[in-house]
Amino acid sequence: MQKDLKDFVKPFKKHDNDNWSTEVQIAILTWEIEKLKEHLASNHKDIDAKRSLLKKVAKRKKLVSYLKQKSFDSYKVIIKKLKLKW
Helix, strand or coil: CCCCHHHHHHHHCCCCCCCCCHHHHHHHHHHHHHHHHHHHHHCCCCHHHHHHHHHHHHHHHHHHHHHHHHCHHHHHHHHHHHCCCC
16 A cells, blocks of 8 residues: 555546545545554454454445445445455
């Protein structure tokens, strides 16, 4: 994964000022989930981080299912780009 959030989200934006489309939100959550996974690898007793990770995964799941209903083509593209299993 890329280190900088802006670089990671850039391919998912529809235009330059696109910050909150569903695709961008899913990409941001994926980036945050990966960072939390890295954190938990070395800090496995951090209960708050575990809870935060679970909340982010649930939110991403809801957004992905929404995108699947709204635009199946966008859904297929974002699943392939982020390498998610659905």
